[in-house]
Amino acid sequence: MVLEKVNSPEDLKRLSLEELLQLAEEIRSEIIRVTAQNGGHLASSLGAVELILALHRVFDSPKDRILFDVGHQAYAHKLVTGRKDRFHTLRQEGGLSGFTKVSESEHDAITAGHASTSLAHALGMVLARDLKGEDYHVVAVIGDGALTGGMALAALNKIGELGKKMLIILNDNEMSISENVGALNKYFKELQIRKWVQDAEKLGRQILEHISPRLFGLVDRAKEAAKLILHQENPFYAWGLRYVGPVDGHDLKGLIHILEHLKELDGPTLLHVVTKKGKGYKVAEADPIYWHGPPGFNPEKPEKVSKGYSWSQAFGDAVTELAYLEPRLFVLTPAMREGSGLVRYSLEHPERYLDVGICEDVAVTTAAGMALRGLKPIVAIYSTFLQRAYDQVIHDVAIENLPVVFAIDRAGVVGADGATHHGVFDIAYLRTIPNLQIAAPKDALELRAMLKKALEIGGPIAIRYPRDNVERAPEGAWPEIEWGRWEVLKEGTEAYILAFGKTLKYALEAAADDPRVGVVNARFLKPLDKETLRALARYKLLTVEDHQRMGGFGSAVLEALNEMGLKPEVRILALPDRFFEHGTIPSLHRQAGIDAEGIRKALQEMGVHPAYER
Numbered sequence: 001m002v003l004e005k006v007n008s009p010e011d012l013k014r015l016s017l018e019e020l021l022q023l024a025e026e027i028r029s030e031i032i033r034v035t036a037q038n039g040g041h042l043a044s045s046l047g048a049v050e051l052i053l054a055l056h057r058v059f060d061s062p063k064d065r066i067l068f069d070v071g072h073q074a075y076a077h078k079l080v081t082g083r084k085d086r087f088h089t090l091r092q093e094g095g096l097s098g099f100t101k102v103s104e105s106e107h108d109a110i111t112a113g114h115a116s117t118s119l120a121h122a123l124g125m126v127l128a129r130d131l132k133g134e135d136y137h138v139v140a141v142i143g144d145g146a147l148t149g150g151m152a153l154a155a156l157n158k159i160g161e162l163g164k165k166m167l168i169i170l171n172d173n174e175m176s177i178s179e180n181v182g183a184l185n186k187y188f189k190e191l192q193i194r195k196w197v198q199d200a201e202k203l204g205r206q207i208l209e210h211i212s213p214r215l216f217g218l219v220d221r222a223k224e225a226a227k228l229i230l231h232q233e234n235p236f237y238a239w240g241l242r243y244v245g246p247v248d249g250h251d252l253k254g255l256i257h258i259l260e261h262l263k264e265l266d267g268p269t270l271l272h273v274v275t276k277k278g279k280g281y282k283v284a285e286a287d288p289i290y291w292h293g294p295p296g297f298n299p300e301k302p303e304k305v306s307k308g309y310s311w312s313q314a315f316g317d318a319v320t321e322l323a324y325l326e327p328r329l330f331v332l333t334p335a336m337r338e339g340s341g342l343v344r345y346s347l348e349h350p351e352r353y354l355d356v357g358i359c360e361d362v363a364v365t366t367a368a369g370m371a372l373r374g375l376k377p378i379v380a381i382y383s384t385f386l387q388r389a390y391d392q393v394i395h396d397v398a399i400e401n402l403p404v405v406f407a408i409d410r411a412g413v414v415g416a417d418g419a420t421h422h423g424v425f426d427i428a429y430l431r432t433i434p435n436l437q438i439a440a441p442k443d444a445l446e447l448r449a450m451l452k453k454a455l456e457i458g459g460p461i462a463i464r465y466p467r468d469n470v471e472r473a474p475e476g477a478w479p480e481i482e483w484g485r486w487e488v489l490k491e492g493t494e495a496y497i498l499a500f501g502k503t504l505k506y507a508l509e510a511a512a513d514d515p516r517v518g519v520v521n522a523r524f525l526k527p528l529d530k531e532t533l534r535a536l537a538r539y540k541l542l543t544v545e546d547h548q549r550m551g552g553f554g555s556a557v558l559e560a561l562n563e564m565g566l567k568p569e570v571r572i573l574a575l576p577d578r579f580f581e582h583g584t585i586p587s588l589h590r591q592a593g594i595d596a597e598g599i600r601k602a603l604q605e606m607g608v609h610p611a612y613e614r
């Protein structure tokens with residue numbers, strides 16, 4: 001086994017090409033083995049194996065800094081940088097992160113997870129390097145999907161202007177999670193065809209040179225002219241970059257050769273590498289969308305597994321039906337068609353569906369433009385990714401009170417994707433925005449009711465729901481809902497649990513069979529149901545939410561009580577002021593004390609002892 005001999009990138013430099021090729025296969029097997037157990041970003045990591053080995057062969061990490069955009073494709077990087085013995089803990093609680101993470105290894109140049117950050121990071125690093133008179137290489141690997149992010153394109157613009165030495169590697173597999181989108185993506189495809197043309201033309205030249213040198217001279221001049229046009233068209237030249245490629249991203253020998261050459265060049269260079277997402281694992285090559293991030297699977301007999309009916313699917317079914325009732329409805333996603341449950345919608349309403357690419361800011365402001373011209377857009381977006389469009393929500397939607405609905409998926413802790421992906425800040429960053437309303441349904445029926453009502457009410461409305469399964473609602477069901485009104489689900493004699501969103505199920509579990517404890521489905525956070533809150537203020541109150549404590553639902557309740565001059569005993573159960581790493585959702589909830597056990601404990605500390613302890 002070659003991998004056994006590799007404990008640092010240094011060891012790669014001592015391997016023969018044959019050993020490197022063998023190592024690539026061993027790494028692929030290890031990635032498949034561990035992802036089969038733990039789940040993870042299989043297809044992206046399989047596609048980047050040769051590229052990563054070539055990089056660590058040619059460059060000297062950690063002196064040279066190698067950045068991975070999103071960081072989800074870096075499993076081979078983890079395996080050759082001293083973490084192979086811990087690789088089986090990938091994405092497990094207390095184990096290796098599923099992304100690159102500065103605190104995890106000196107070889108991890110950036111903490112990643114959200115796309116399009118690598119180029120600005122690289123810009124900062126080369127400026128620091130040159131200002132300090134230091135000497136090392138900075139290499140940023142960015143996928144074609146991540147390159148659709150505005151941050152990346154804006155950084156490119158500055159990188160090209162400053163002309164500092166760095167290497168950017170575009171890992172082009174024509175995929176984001178879904179098929180990639182955008183004009184650049186089309187252009188990359190064209191470039192690949194041109195590559196094919198160049199190869200064919202090289203063969204033609206050899207034949208021609210043999211038959212008629214004169215004719216060959218003519219063709220050669222035509223080629224030079226074509227190249228000139230090509231370069232003028234090549235946007236990377238406009239950005240002040242040296243563009244090289246496209247090259248085969250699985251040709252390990254060729255990659256090493258070209259990287260050795262590019263390493264010596266001054267200024268910013270972009271190497272366009274073409275890879276196959278899922279390379280080396282048939283099912284992943286055939287369906288890179290499902291195998292982008294599968295849950296565990298049988299590596300010998302890999303099959304897709306259904307994860308059950310999710311909130312995302314409930315949302316997708318609801319908007320698909322709603323679109324037949326409301327012709328002005330339009331749904332936008334920033335590159336998360338599958339994750340947001342929009343496959344069915346995109347097939348049934350293609351003319352009212354838009355994947356803008358990995359650019360949440362563009363999604364929100366495009367929705368604002370649509371709202372200004374009479375549409376009723378819904379932006380389907382993960383809580384964590386909406387963080388990328390905070391100003392757009394305020395500046396382009398809320399100030400003019402535009403009818404844009406934010407269907408916020410993955411609200412709350414999300415599990416194995418960890419700190420970069422938990423959706424635990426959206427209540428705090430949204431509730432301070434005037435005009436914007438916030439709600440959290442307790443089930444799929446309430447989600448349908450809220451979506452339909454939101455389209456009728458108009459104005460900016462955020463409806464947040466968790467990463468979880470949910471009971472399917474009947475097709476065609478559009479229950480009424482009293483907007484802004486909480487729902488008392490259980491009466492109590494001493495205390496009431498005010499639960500927002502996903503924690504309601506924990507509240508009902510904790511209060512079951514206990515006449516002292518009531519439970520409220522506090523499904524509207526803004527507007528808060530002050531009338532019900534006033535009525536309950538004569539009891540002890542316990543608020544529960546799957547969100548940071550600061551600025552969350554509990555804060556809103558305290559502020560409202562203060563405004564009303566009411567001073568009941570209130571306890572807030574929420575996430576403490578720290579980042580939660582990766583782990584299972586139930587375990588993270590237990591750590592935060594927002595599960596049924598945590599609620600019971602808080603009630604006891606408030607002097608509300610469960611009946612059985614009487």
Ligand SMILES: CC(=O)c1sc(CCOP(=O)(O)OP(=O)(O)O)c(C)[n+]1Cc1cnc(C)nc1N
Pocket residue numbers: 041044047070072073113114115142143144145146147171173175176177277334335336358385388
């Ligand atoms: C992991 C994760 O959250 C991924 S991986 C990925 C596709 C990246 O495509 P790319 O072409 O860059 O890489 P490839 O997988 O190798 O093709 C997306 C959209 N996401 C979700 C996402 C959405 N939005 C933002 C800002 N960041 C992330 N990470």
Ligand SMILES: [Mg+2]
Pocket residue numbers: 143144145146171172173174175176180
């Ligand atoms: Mg890609």
